[in-house]
Amino acid sequence: MPQNNVPPTRAVLLQTRRDLAFAREAHDLLDRKRQALIAHVWSMMQHAEGLERRLEEQLVVAYEGFGRARMSMGVERVEWVALSTAKATRVDITERSIMGVQVPTVKVEPRELHLEYSLSGTTASIDRAVEAFGEVLSLVCRVAETETTVWRLTREIRKTQRRVNALANILIPNYESIIAQVEVALEEKEREDFYRAKAVKRLLAR
Amino acid sequence: MEKRVFVIGERDTVQGFSLIGVEGVTTDDVDEAARKLDDLLRDQSVGIVLVTSGIANKMRPNIESLRELATLPLILEISDRLSRPERPPLMDLVRRALGVSI
Numbered sequence: 302m303p304q305n306n307v308p309p310t311r312a313v314l315l316q317t318r319r320d321l322a323f324a325r326e327a328h329d330l331l332d333r334k335r336q337a338l339i340a341h342v343w344s345m346m347q348h349a350e351g352l353e354r355r356l357e358e359q360l361v362v363a364y365e366g367f368g369r370a371r372m373s374m375g376v377e378r379v380e381w382v383a384l385s386t387a388k389a390t391r392v393d394i395t396e397r398s399i400m401g402v403q404v405p406t407v408k409v410e411p412r413e414l415h416l417e418y419s420l421s422g423t424t425a426s427i428d429r430a431v432e433a434f435g436e437v438l439s440l441v442c443r444v445a446e447t448e449t450t451v452w453r454l455t456r457e458i459r460k461t462q463r464r465v466n467a468l469a470n471i472l473i474p475n476y477e478s479i480i481a482q483v484e485v486a487l488e489e490k491e492r493e494d495f496y497r498a499k500a501v502k503r504l505l506a507r
Numbered sequence: 508m509e510k511r512v513f514v515i516g517e518r519d520t521v522q523g524f525s526l527i528g529v530e531g532v533t534t535d536d537v538d539e540a541a542r543k544l545d546d547l548l549r550d551q552s553v554g555i556v557l558v559t560s561g562i563a564n565k566m567r568p569n570i571e572s573l574r575e576l577a578t579l580p581l582i583l584e585i586s587d588r589l590s591r592p593e594r595p596p597l598m599d600l601v602r603r604a605l606g607v608s609i
Contacts, residue, residue: 339605342601346597346598346601349597350597350598353597356585357586357591360585360586363523364519364520364523364588367519367522367523367526379522380522382526383522383523383525383526384525386525386526386527386528387528388525388528388529388530389528390511390512390527390528390529391509391510391511391512391554392509392510392511392512392554392555393508393509393510394508394510394554394555394579394581395508403578405579405581407554407555407581410509427526430523430526431526431527434523434524434526434527435527437524437585438512438524438527438529441512441555441557441583441585442555444583445555445581445583446581448581448583448597449581451597451601452574455600455601455604455605456604458604458605459604459605462605
């Protein structure tokens with residue numbers, strides 16, 4: 302038990318009791334926050350794993366489609382199409398807050414579908430590759446969103462955990478020991494006063 | 508906020524994404540990729556950076572710490588034609604971060 306250098310007065314006792322009550326309340330609140338965050342991360346995680354799997358699968362599909370386009374059009378032609386598209390794809394990222402943690406929401410900006418390449422010299426296979434990569438992109442957005450959310454919430458859980466521990470293991474025991482110490486000191490003083498009063502009374506009675 | 512998407516890495520991935528209007532650079536050099544990543548992280552107009560696994564696997568510690576630090580852009584690894592990301596599953600990372608408390 303740490304030694305506390307506090308004057309053993311009634312004022313200190315009252316103040317420390319108030320501090321202790323406050324610390325206990327804070328501990329309960331933070332602990333509840335921690336549990337809520339863990340529940341949230343848990344449910345996000347199931348979601349995230351499914352999305353990651355789907356992204357991997359869709360990437361395989363997209364690469365296959367890309368390979369097929371190359372086979373039917375030739376490597377150079379596909380490269381030419383790739384170079385000629387306007388690099389105008391944008392994603393919309395907004396932040397929202399989950400229990401005070403900023404997490405992103407990511408959406409692909411819908412593009413008006415116009416043909417970026419000429420119909421002559423290209424085959425349907427490139428359309429399918431484009432479609433497959435479009436699907437990849439929307440999955441990428443969702444995976445990035447959930448993964449980042451899981452990460453940030455995890456960091457917040459760690460932070461909350463540290464605070465809960467500090468309150469439970471340091472602050473609260475410390476207050477409790479101050480209270481015990483001051484109570485003992487005050488009782489001792491009271492007894493002394495009592496006997497002093499008795500002694501004085503005896504002296505006066507003589 | 509409208510943000511750009513950027514791909515760093517293997518040629519097929521970069522070309523495939525450019526079909527749908529996503530910018531990218533082809534590289535298999537770790538230093539070059541790291542420099543590019545650095546530039547992109549400073550660029551306010553970039554929202555998502557995709558790194559293909561071939562190059563990401565070679566600069567793993569770097570990427571992990573960047574992901575922890577950066578708020579935007581979001582960094583994501585995706586597999587290229589030859590390799591998959593060799594990172595531990597998300598579940599493991601979270602478990603480790605929290606102790607096995609879940």
